[in-house]
Amino acid sequence: MKKNKILISTGTYRELYFAIAYCEDKLISCSLGRNDEKKALEDIKKFIKNNELPYVKLESMKSSELINELGKSYYGENIDFNPVQHDNKNNFSFRVLKEVSKIPPGEVKTYKEIAEKLDSKAYRAVGNALNKNPLPLIIPCHRVVRTDMSLGEFRGGSEMKKKLLKSEQVKIKGNKVIR
DNA sequence: GCTTTAGACGTAT
DNA sequence: ATACGTCTAAAGC
Numbered sequence: 001m002k003k004n005k006i007l008i009s010t011g012t013y014r015e016l017y018f019a020i021a022y023c024e025d026k027l028i029s030c031s032l033g034r035n036d037e038k039k040a041l042e043d044i045k046k047f048i049k050n051n052e053l054p055y056v057k058l059e060s061m062k063s064s065e066l067i068n069e070l071g072k073s074y075y076g077e078n079i080d081f082n083p084v085q086h087d088n089k090n091n092f093s094f095r096v097l098k099e100v101s102k103i104p105p106g107e108v109k110t111y112k113e114i115a116e117k118l119d120s121k122a123y124r125a126v127g128n129a130l131n132k133n134p135l136p137l138i139i140p141c142h143r144v145v146r147t148d149m150s151l152g153e154f155r156g157g158s159e160m161k162k163k164l165l166k167s168e169q170v171k172i173k174g175n176k177v178i179r
Numbered sequence: 180g181c182t183t184t185a186g187a188c189g190t191a192t
Numbered sequence: 193a194t195a196c197g198t199c200t201a202a203a204g205c
Contacts, residue, residue, distance in 0.1 A: 111200085123188085146200085153197090
């Protein structure tokens with residue numbers, strides 16, 4: 001099977017570096033906002049080998065434009081990205097990502113609630129799937145918190161998770177989300 | 180509150 | 193088969 005070329009772009013938004021990986025008009029991975037380009041590239045590196053990945057259609061959006069949108073969403077602006085798609089299947093991970101995509105800005109759900117939506121008790125597997133979220137920000141895994149409303153882990157660190165939630169007006173007291 | 184412990188289960192190896 | 197993980201619930205302090 002012939003593979004199409006995967007292209008990578010980087011750019012900045014308000015002093016932060018972002019990286020994206022795309023194939024034709026499909027975005028397959030994006031980074032968080034990072035302090036250096038290398039770090040941004042590391043974010044996407046592990047997702048560009050496998051082609052059984054979720055993606056969003058770019059529809060002729062230029063990479064610079066997309067990085068701008070990512071930057072804005074990093075800073076709490078409500079950006080409407082295209083729906084997440086997947087060529088293949090109903091695998092658990094993709095179902096998790098789909099479910100998480102439904103969480104609107106300013107709201108949170110728990111790992112448990114996501115699992116229950118999928119008729120599963122695999123709370124940790126939900127975390128696992130989100131740990132491998134190739135499209136952070138676009139798939140808002142920062143809006144998933146623990147059942148006790150503590151923030152839980154995050155690829156960019158829990159401080160970043162907190163910052164992302166705060167910038168979209170989620171109320172946080174100490175280390176817990178108020179909802 | 181905070182720590183430990185066992186349990187649950189999809190995924191990668 | 194085994195080990196790991198953005199977890200949970202219960203028990204003890």
